[in-house]
Amino acid sequence: MTVLQGRLADRDAWSAVGECPVEKTMALLGTKTAMLIMREAYYGTTRFDDFWRRIGVTKAAAAARLSELVDAGLLERRPYREPGQRSRDEYVLTAAGEDFMPVVWAMFEWGRRHLPNRTPLRLAHADCGAEASVEIRCEKGHRVPPDELVVRTVRS
Amino acid sequence: MTVLQGRLADRDAWSAVGECPVEKTMALLGTKTAMLIMREAYYGTTRFDDFWRRIGVTKAAAAARLSELVDAGLLERRPYREPGQRSRDEYVLTAAGEDFMPVVWAMFEWGRRHLPNRTPLRLAHADCGAEASVEIRCEKGHRVPPDELVVRTVRS
DNA sequence: CTGTATCCTAGTTGATACTG
DNA sequence: CAGTATCAACTAGGATACAG
Numbered sequence: 001m002t003v004l005q006g007r008l009a010d011r012d013a014w015s016a017v018g019e020c021p022v023e024k025t026m027a028l029l030g031t032k033t034a035m036l037i038m039r040e041a042y043y044g045t046t047r048f049d050d051f052w053r054r055i056g057v058t059k060a061a062a063a064a065r066l067s068e069l070v071d072a073g074l075l076e077r078r079p080y081r082e083p084g085q086r087s088r089d090e091y092v093l094t095a096a097g098e099d100f101m102p103v104v105w106a107m108f109e110w111g112r113r114h115l116p117n118r119t120p121l122r123l124a125h126a127d128c129g130a131e132a133s134v135e136i137r138c139e140k141g142h143r144v145p146p147d148e149l150v151v152r153t154v155r156s
Numbered sequence: 157m158t159v160l161q162g163r164l165a166d167r168d169a170w171s172a173v174g175e176c177p178v179e180k181t182m183a184l185l186g187t188k189t190a191m192l193i194m195r196e197a198y199y200g201t202t203r204f205d206d207f208w209r210r211i212g213v214t215k216a217a218a219a220a221r222l223s224e225l226v227d228a229g230l231l232e233r234r235p236y237r238e239p240g241q242r243s244r245d246e247y248v249l250t251a252a253g254e255d256f257m258p259v260v261w262a263m264f265e266w267g268r269r270h271l272p273n274r275t276p277l278r279l280a281h282a283d284c285g286a287e288a289s290v291e292i293r294c295e296k297g298h299r300v301p302p303d304e305l306v307v308r309t310v311r312s
Numbered sequence: 313c314t315g316t317a318t319c320c321t322a323g324t325t326g327a328t329a330c331t332g
Numbered sequence: 333c334a335g336t337a338t339c340a341a342c343t344a345g346g347a348t349a350c351a352g
Contacts, residue, residue: 021267021275022195022260026188028271031324032179035186039178043307048334061325063335073270086332088334096270098302102262102290104178105305110259111177114229114252115184119177120309125294127304132294134258138281144288146254149261151199153276187344204314217345219315242352244314 028072029100033057033065038104041075041097046090066091074100106134184228185256189213189221194260197231197253202246222247230256262290 029035036055045051052062069075074097077089105123112119123132136144185191192211201207208218225231230253233245261279268275279288292300 019273019275020192020195020264021271021273022191022263023188024271024273025263025267026191030186030188030191032182032186033324035178035182036176039176042305058326058328059335060327060337064324082333085333099270100266101302101305102292103259103266105292106258106262106290107178107181108176110256111181114255115177115180117175117177117180119175120311121307122310123292124306124308125296125298125300125304126306128294128296128298130294130296130298132292132300132305134262134290134292136258136261136279136288136290137293138284138286138288140281140284140286142281142284142286144281146257148282149198149257149288150280150282151277152280154278155276189344213344214346214348215315216317216347220344238313241313 025103028068029074029103031065033061034069035104035107037062037065037069038074038097038100039108041091041093042101042104046092048089048091051091069097073097102134109133181259184224185230185259187221189217190225191260191263193218193221193225194230194253194256195264197247197249198257198260202248204245204247207247225253229253258290265289 029038033055036057037051040051040054043054045054048059048062048066051066052059055062066075070077070091073094075091076094078092079087080090081087108121108123111117112121124130125132136149138144185194189211192213193207196207196210199210201210204215204218204222207222208215211218222231226233226247229250231247232250234248235243236246237243264277264279267273268277280286281288292305294300
């Protein structure tokens, strides 16, 4: 499958190189609740009450994860005011939060295809109506199959 | 951002529709160790001893996660024999395991871009040498930006 | 090299009650 | 509606020892 290329002879040294971004990302977002909050945000949810009820977790869990996601810069608290109500906060996606979409939708697609379920939900491209999914592509636009993907080092 | 389309008037019902694949995927693979095992498998690791040492977890944790990944069908135990040694098992990727690549590499790319780190590692397309990343595309080949992605229901 | 067994700690979550 | 505060349950993971 994937082949490692670069200057490091000792494969064991790779894991230490700069500390893996996968590991750091999991440390930050590797909980069921955080991932589902992001899914909800992509669905368009912004209010606290909608988050915890739609996800099906307790308010305590939702509040803890929401705060972490705000601190991590994926969501932003933005004040809003319903007519006749006091000002409250809603949680809106930041650019970094939108950039996280491939992770969530890649999980969605993998689960949809490889786990038993009957979800009628599909990703689609609004502009042309075709179904969408998550793929690995190179800068030249080629689709990159597993056996053509390599991990290599770049010199700083 | 993402807009929900379909026949369901009540947004609260969406989360219940078929049970979300993201949630199921997280239940199965939502641990740091499982995700790093998949990363290692993509790096080309197949031996038990390499897995736990390169990932930096205990043998107990690695063994538990490896068994789960085998049960879930992402990895397969395959007997091999070193000359003069008894037969042992190695862990090799299945088709379902390869399909999981977009999840791991999407995390890799997000972490690399949005978390402080100096990893010199980059994904690349072996055939043409260009850098690679994970993107959302529709069947017609259009790149789908966040605001053009929708989730809709299909009738069974 | 490829694990298993045991004990212990830390983090996530559920349940429930309370506040503005 | 939008949280906070507690407490208890479960699980992942580290440390260590042992085994084929």
